[in-house]
Amino acid sequence: xxxxxxxxxxxxxxxxxxxxxxxxxxxxxxxxxxxxxxxxxxxxxxxxxxxxxxxxxxxxxxxxxxxxxxxxxxxxxxxxxxxxxxxxxxxxxxxxxxxxxxxxxxxxxxxxxxxxxxxxxxxxxxxxxxxxxxxxxxxxxxxxxxxxxxxxxxxxxxxxxxxxxxxxxxxxxxxxxxxxxxxxxxxxxxxxxxxxxxxxxxxxxxxxxxxxxxxxxxxxxxxxxxxxxxxxxxxxxxxxxxxxxxxxxxxxxxxxxxxxxxxxxxxxxxxxxxxxxxxxxxxxxxxxxxxxxxxxxxxxxxxxxxxxxxxxxxxxxxxxxxxxxxxxxxxxxxxxxxxxxxxxxxxxxxxxxxxxxxxxxxxxxxxxxxxxxxxxxxxxxxxxxxxxxxxxxxxxxxxxxxxxxxxxxxxxxxxxxxxxxxxxxxxxxxxxxxxxxxxxxxxxxxxxxxxxxxxxxxxxxxxxxxxxxxxxxxxxxxxxxxxxxxxxxxxxxxxxxxxxxxxxxxxxxxxxxxxxxxxxxxxxxxxxxxxxxxxxxxxxxxxxxxxxxxxxxxxx
Amino acid sequence: xxxxxxxxxxxxxxxxxxxxxxxxxxxxxxxxxxxxxxxxxxxxxxxxxxxxxxxxxxxxxxxxxxxxxxxxxxxxxxxxxxxxxxxxxxxxxxxxxxxxxxxxxxxxxxxxxxxxxxxxxxxxxxxxxxxxxxxxxxxxxxxxxxxxxxxxxxxxxxxxxxxxxxxxxxxxxxxxxxxxxxxxxxxxxxxxxxxxxxxxxxxxxxxxxxxxxxxxxxxxxxxxxxxxxxxxxxxxxxxxxxxxxxxxxxxxxxxxxxxxxxxxxxx
Numbered sequence: 001x002x003x004x005x006x007x008x009x010x011x012x013x014x015x016x017x018x019x020x021x022x023x024x025x026x027x028x029x030x031x032x033x034x035x036x037x038x039x040x041x042x043x044x045x046x047x048x049x050x051x052x053x054x055x056x057x058x059x060x061x062x063x064x065x066x067x068x069x070x071x072x073x074x075x076x077x078x079x080x081x082x083x084x085x086x087x088x089x090x091x092x093x094x095x096x097x098x099x100x101x102x103x104x105x106x107x108x109x110x111x112x113x114x115x116x117x118x119x120x121x122x123x124x125x126x127x128x129x130x131x132x133x134x135x136x137x138x139x140x141x142x143x144x145x146x147x148x149x150x151x152x153x154x155x156x157x158x159x160x161x162x163x164x165x166x167x168x169x170x171x172x173x174x175x176x177x178x179x180x181x182x183x184x185x186x187x188x189x190x191x192x193x194x195x196x197x198x199x200x201x202x203x204x205x206x207x208x209x210x211x212x213x214x215x216x217x218x219x220x221x222x223x224x225x226x227x228x229x230x231x232x233x234x235x236x237x238x239x240x241x242x243x244x245x246x247x248x249x250x251x252x253x254x255x256x257x258x259x260x261x262x263x264x265x266x267x268x269x270x271x272x273x274x275x276x277x278x279x280x281x282x283x284x285x286x287x288x289x290x291x292x293x294x295x296x297x298x299x300x301x302x303x304x305x306x307x308x309x310x311x312x313x314x315x316x317x318x319x320x321x322x323x324x325x326x327x328x329x330x331x332x333x334x335x336x337x338x339x340x341x342x343x344x345x346x347x348x349x350x351x352x353x354x355x356x357x358x359x360x361x362x363x364x365x366x367x368x369x370x371x372x373x374x375x376x377x378x379x380x381x382x383x384x385x386x387x388x389x390x391x392x393x394x395x396x397x398x399x400x401x402x403x404x405x406x407x408x409x410x411x412x413x414x415x416x417x418x419x420x421x422x423x424x425x426x427x428x429x430x431x432x433x434x435x436x437x438x439x440x441x442x443x444x445x446x447x448x449x450x451x452x453x454x455x456x457x458x459x460x461x462x463x464x465x466x467x468x469x470x471x472x473x474x475x476x477x478x479x480x481x482x483x484x485x486x487x488x489x490x491x492x493x494x495x496x497x498x499x500x501x502x503x504x505x506x507x508x509x510x511x512x513x514x515x516x517x518x519x520x521x522x523x524x525x526x527x528x529x530x531x532x533x534x535x536x537x538x539x540x541x542x543x544x545x546x547x548x549x550x551x552x553x554x555x556x
Numbered sequence: 557x558x559x560x561x562x563x564x565x566x567x568x569x570x571x572x573x574x575x576x577x578x579x580x581x582x583x584x585x586x587x588x589x590x591x592x593x594x595x596x597x598x599x600x601x602x603x604x605x606x607x608x609x610x611x612x613x614x615x616x617x618x619x620x621x622x623x624x625x626x627x628x629x630x631x632x633x634x635x636x637x638x639x640x641x642x643x644x645x646x647x648x649x650x651x652x653x654x655x656x657x658x659x660x661x662x663x664x665x666x667x668x669x670x671x672x673x674x675x676x677x678x679x680x681x682x683x684x685x686x687x688x689x690x691x692x693x694x695x696x697x698x699x700x701x702x703x704x705x706x707x708x709x710x711x712x713x714x715x716x717x718x719x720x721x722x723x724x725x726x727x728x729x730x731x732x733x734x735x736x737x738x739x740x741x742x743x744x745x746x747x748x749x750x751x752x753x754x755x756x757x758x759x760x761x762x763x764x765x766x767x768x769x770x771x772x773x774x775x776x777x778x779x780x781x782x783x784x785x786x787x788x789x790x791x792x793x794x795x796x797x798x799x800x801x802x803x804x805x806x807x808x809x810x811x812x813x814x815x816x817x818x819x820x821x822x823x
Contacts, residue, residue, distance in 0.1 A: 111620060111627060149760075150768040152704045155694060158685060186688060196742070196760065197767035208688060223688060404583070410685075418586050420593045518589040524602070525592060531602070 027074040027499040030120050030166040031380065034235040035300035038382040039459045040500045044507035045544060046462030050476040050485045053509065053542045057096035063087055064492075064535040066117040067516025071166060071456070071497035072539065073123050079501075079510070081539055082118040082166075086132045090145060094503045096541065100145035106133050114156065115179060117517060119232070119378075120166030120497075122174060125194050129174045131163025137176055137192060149197035153178065159185045160411035166232045170242060170273050173200055177229025181247035181265075181293060182415055184408030187227035189244055189269075191276060201276030205229060205246045205264050213263035221258035224408035226250030227265045231378055234298040236311070236327065241279060242271045243300070243327065245315055247293035251416025252372075253360045254289070254403045261286040266294040268315055268323075270330065280330035284315070284323050284352070289359050289403070290344050291372050291415075292319035297380045299390065301438060305333055314383075314438050316392055319344060320375015323352065324439055336441025338434070339375035339394040341424040344368050360403040360417055369398035371421050373519045377454050380497060383438065384459040387479055390438040391465050393453040397429045397526060398422045421525035429526050433457065433467060435482060445482030451527060454519060455511070456497035466509060468494025470520070470533060474511050474540065492536030495520060509542045570643070577644025580637050584629070595648050607649045613642045673808055676816055680805025683798055691764045691790045693802065700809045706747070706759055706766050711810045718803045722822040725799070728786045733761065735784070737777040745785030761785055796822065 025042070032038050045053065061068070063083040073080040079093040086104035091097060110116070110133050122129045127148060128140040135156040139148045153176070156162050161180025168175045173191040180187060187205040192198065205227035207213040217225060226249045233244035249258060249265040266285035271278060284294045299314040313327040320339040325332055332352035346356040360366055374395060381392030403417040423429045431452035435444040451470040458466045459479055468474040474494060475487035493515030500509045514537040524531035585591045595603030617638050620628035629638055673681070685694040685702060694703035699710045713721055736758055737743040749768065750757040756776065760767040791799070796819030804817040 109628075147770050149770070152695075152765050154687060154765075155702065155704050158687060158694065158702060192767075196744075196762075197769065198760065198763040199765065406583075413587055415587045418582065418593055420596065521589055522592075525596060 025502040026076065027072065027501045029073065029122060030071050030168065030232045031234070031297060032499065034168075034170075034237065036232075036234045036297045036380070037299065037385075037459075038380055038456065038497070039384055039461075041461045042500050042502055042507045043461040043463075044502070045460065045464065045500070045509060047464050047478045047480075047485060049544060050462070050464050052544055053476070053486050053488070054545050055488065055540055056508070056543045057541050059089065059091055059096050059098075059539040059541075061087065061089065061537040061539070064514055064537045065516065066115070067493075067495040067520060067535065068512040068514025068537040068539075069117045069119050069164075069496045069517060070512050071120040072499055072510050072512070073121055074499065074501040074510075075123055077503045079539075080121050080123055080128055081512075082121050082130055083537055084116045084118060084516075086116075086118055086130060086138075088121060088128060088130060088140065088145065090128075090142075093501060093508065093541075094506075102128075102140055102145040102147070104130075104132055104138065110134050110156070114162055115164050115518065117164055119164055122167040122169045124169040124174075125172070127194060129167045129169065129176075129194070131165065131167060131176050131178075133162050133164075135159065135162040135178065137163065137167065137174065137197070139174070139194070139197060151192060151197045151199075153190060158411050159183065160413070161185050161187075161228065165230050168233050168235065168242070169194060170235045173273070175233065175242060177231070177233075177244065179228050179230040181226040181228035181230065181250060181295075182252055182291070182413060183226070184224035184250060184410050184412055184414040185228075186223055186225060187229055187246065187265075189229045189233075189271070189276070203269070203271055203276045203278065205269070207263060216260040216263045218257065218259045221408075224250060224410065224414060225258060225262060225265065226252075226414070227262075228293070228295065230293075231295045231297065234300050234313075235273065236300055239311070239328065240273050241327070242273045243298040243313055244269050244271070245293070245295040245298055245317075247295040248288045248291045248318075250414040251406050251408065252289075252291035252414070253401055253419075254362070254406060254416025255287055256405070257407075259287070262288070266292065266317065268294060268298060268313060268325065268330070270327065282323070282325045282330045282332065284317050284321070285319060285354065290319065290368065290401075292317055292344070292374070294318075294323075296376070296378055299381070299383055299438075300327060301383060303388075303439060305439065312439075314390065316376050316381060318370075318374035318376070320370050320394065321348065322390075322392070322436075322438075322441060334439050334441070336436070337375070338392055338436075339370055339396060341369040341396045341398060341427075342375055343398070344370075360401045362403045362405060365400040365402045365420075367398055367422060367425070368401050369424060370395060371397045371399040371522075372401075372419050373397065373421075373452070373522060377452065377519050379454050379495070380456040382457045382459040382465065384461075384463075384465075384479055386461060386463060387435070388437070389435045389444060389479075391433065391435050391457050391459060391479075393431060393433050393457065393467070395431050395452040396424050396427065397452070398424050421522060423526060431469075433465075433477070433482075435465075435479070447477055447482050447484070451523065451530065452519075454517070455494035458498045458500060458509075460500055466498050466500075466511070468498070468511060468513065470494070470515065470523070470530065472513065472515075474498070474513065488540070488542070490536075490538065490540055492534050492538070493520065506543055506546075511540055513538045513540055573640050573643045574647045576637075577640035577642070577647075580633065580641050581644050584633070585641065595645065603645050604648045608646065610642055610646050613645055614638070617642055617645075674804070674814060674816065676801050676804045677808040677814075679798075680801035680803070680808075683794075683801060684805055693790075695765050699806065704765065710806050713806060713810050718800075718807065718817045719822055721803050721806055722799060725791060725802070726788045728788055729783065730785075730787055733783040733785045735780045735782060736760075736771075737780065738771070738775055739777050740775070745783045746779075748779070795819075
C-alpha cells in the first residue's frame with residue numbers, strides 16, 4: 001500500500017502547486033495541463049500492451065442531445081462529467097459509481113438551436129465550475145454538487161450567445177469565454193472570483209471607441225462584430241499570462257459593412273491574468289470572410305528555433321493553418337497547413353501574411369476549401385514531449401459559398417451568406433490524423449479516415465495516441481508509426497475528448513461516446529448515410545486486465 | 557387558429573407565395589448550420605423530398621419545437637411570411653396538398669397596424685439594453701420580455717408619472733436592498749431571493765452582473781436591512797435628455813403611452 005499512497009500524495013502536491021507541466025495521476029483541467037498539451041506521463045498502458053485494453057466500466061448520462069462533447073476531469077479518484085443541457089455527474093473514477101449529480105434548470109425556451117452541448121467543467125478550490133446553455137456560470141460544491149453561486153454573464157436572448165466551452169481557472173479566477181461569433185454580438189472574455197462569483201475583469205475582443213484597434217472597424221460594425229471566445233485558453237504561470245483564441249468576425253461571409261482588419265477577431269490574445277489587460281495580440285486572419293475562427297487551443301511549447309530555445313505558442317485555426325508565434329512577444333515564427341485542400345488563400349508568406357485571398361462573392365456561389373466545418377474542427381490536438389511531435393486531425397472538404405448582404409439585428413444570426421458542402425475538386429472528402437514537427441509542419445505519418453475525425457487526440461508517455469471516429473470506433477495508435485494497435489466499438493460516434501488517469505496504481509483511459517454537434521449535423525450533405533448515425537452519451541473507461549489473483553496492481 | 561383556418565383556404569400552388577417563401581427560407585432557414593440550401597439538411601433535418609402535413613409545418617414553424625433546434629418564428633416573421641415558408645417547404649415534397657379557390661395570402665392576413673415607436677422611444681430602448689455599457693438597465697431589469705430579472709420588471713410601473721419613474725431611478729437607497737454579513741468577514745449589498753430548507757439565496761450586488769449566491773445558515777453572521785448600496789450610481793453619464801428617453805421607453809412599453817417626455821419635466 002505504501003507506494004500507492006506516495007503516488008497519490010505527489011499527485012495532490014503537484015495539483016496544489018498548479019504549475020505542473022504534465023499530468024501525473026489525475027486529469028485536473030480541460031487540456032490536462034495549463035499548457036494545453038493533452039499529454040499524460042502515465043505509461044502503464046503503452047505501445048507494447050495497448051492491444052490488451054478492456055472496458056472496465058461505462059457510465060450512461062441519459063442525455064444524448066447534440067453529442068457527448070465533454071472532457072472529463074479526474075481529481076483524487078473522482079471523475080467530473082458534464083453533458084448537454086448542463087448536467088454534471090461526479091463518479092468514482094475506479095468503479096463508475098455515481099457520487100452526486102447536478103441538473104441545471106435551463107429555461108424552457110432554450111432549444112437545440114442554442115447549442116446545448118457542453119465541453120467540460122473546471123474543478124478547483126473545492127468547487128466545480130461550468131458555463132451554461134443560457135450564458136450563466138455556476139459554481140458547485142465539489143463534494144456535494146450543491147450550487148454555491150450562479151451568475152448571468154449576459155442575457156442570452158439579447159446576445160445570441162452562451163457558453164459551451166470549459167472554463168479555465170487561474171489564481172482564484174474562473175475565466176470563461178462565450179459563443180456568438182455567428183450572431184450580431186460583441187464578444188468578450190470574463191474572469192469571475194472563484195469564491196464569490198463577482199466579476200473581476202472583462203476583456204472585450206472588439207475594441208470600443210477610443211481604444212487602440214477600434215479604427216479597424218467601419219462605422220458601428222464593432223457593436224455586432226462577433227469575436228467569440230468559445231473554446232478554452234491556456235496559462236503560463238511564469239509569465240502570468242492567459243492565452244485565448246478569438247473567433248471570426250460577424251457577419252461570417254459578408255464583410256463590406258465592416259471594412260478593416262477587424263481586431264481582435266481571428267487573433268491570439270495574451271492577457272495579464274490579474275487584470276485582463278492586453279499584453280500583445282497576433283491576428284492570423286485580418287478581415288475574415290470565411291468563418292475561420294482562431295478560437296481553438298493555444299499549445300504552449302518551449303522549443304529551439306534556429307538553435308535557441310524559445311517560448312512558443314501553437315494554434316491551429318479553422319482555415320486549416322497552424323500558426324506558431326513567440327508567446328512573450330507575439331512575433332510570428334512559422335505557419336503550415338493541416339489539410340491538403342485549402343483554397344481560401346494560396347498560402348502564407350515568410351511573415352505569416354495571407355497570400356491571394358479567395359473571397360466569397362455576393363449572390364454568386366463559389367467553390368472554396370475547406371468548408372465552414374474547418375480544415376480542422378475544435379477537437380483538440382496533442383503534443384508529446386517524447387516524440388517532440390504535434391498530433392492533430394485535418395479534414396478534406398469544400399463548399400459552395402454565396403455571400404449575402406445582411407443587416408445585423410442584435411443577438412440574431414448574422415452569417416451574411418449560405419453554404420453547401422462539396423467534395424474537393426480532386427480526390428475524395430475525408431479526414432486524417434497526422435504527426436507533425438510542430439515548428440516546420442513536416443509530416444511523419446498519416447492515419448486516414450473515411451469521415452472527418454471529430455474527437456480530440458490524447459498522447460501518453462506510453463507512446464500511444466488515442467482518438468475516436470464518427471462510426472464509433474475508439475482506437476489507439478503507435479505514436480511513432482501511426483500503426484493502429486487496438487480499437488473498440490463504442491456504439492456511437494466520438495465527438496468528445498479522451499483522457500487518462502490513474503487510481504491506486506492502475507491506469508485508465510476514458511472517452512465520451514455520443515454522436516452529434518453542429519458539424520456532425522452538416523456531414524449528411526457529403527455523406528448521406530451519416531444522417532442515420534445514432535446519437536448516444538456514454539462514458540467508457542478502459543484498462544489493462546488484472547492478472548489472475550491480483551487485487552490492486554495490473555499486468556505490466 | 558385564425559391563420560390555421562386561412563391556410564387551407566388558399567392556393568398551395570400560388571407561385572408568388574412559394575417564391576416569397578423561398579426567399580424567406582433562404583435568409584432564415586438555410587443559414588448557418590440549419591436546414592441547408594433548399595432544405596437539403598444541416599444541423600436541422602432534411603426537408604426536401606419529404607411529405608409533411610401543412611398544419612404540422614405551420615405549427616412547428618410558428619411555435620417551434622421545445623427542447624429542439626427549431627425556434628418559434630412567431631414574432632420574428634409575420635404570419636404572412638410564416639405562411640409563405642410553409643407553402644414553400646410543402647412545395648419541396650412531391651405530395652403537397654392542393655386546395656383551390658381562395659385569395660392569395662397577402663389579402664387574407666391582416667396585420668394589426670400598431671403605432672410605430674417614436675424616435676425617442678427607440679433611443680430609450682437602445683440605451684436600456686446597451687450591452688456595451690458596463691451597467692446597463694437590462695442587466696438587472698426585464699422589460700418587453702427582455703433583460704435579466706434581478707430587480708423589478710418595469711412593466712409594473714403603470715401607475716407612475718414620468719416624474720415618479722425618474723425619482724425611483726434616482727432613489728439613493730431602495731428599501732428592499734439589505735446588507736449580508738458573512739462569518740468569513742465578507743459583507744455585501746444583497747437582495748434576498750429565497751429562504752428554504754435552511755439555505756438562503758441572495759443576489760450579491762457588489763459587481764455587475766449580480767451573483768446569485770446560495771449560503772448555508774452557518775456561513776451567515778447577519779442580514780441587516782440597511783444598505784450602503786445606491787441605485788443612482790448606475791445613472792453616471794446619463795444626461796437629462798437620455799433620462800427622458802429611458803422614461804419614455806418604459807412608459808411606452810408599460811402603458812403604450814406614446815407621449816414624448818422632456819428632460820425638464822423630470823426635474
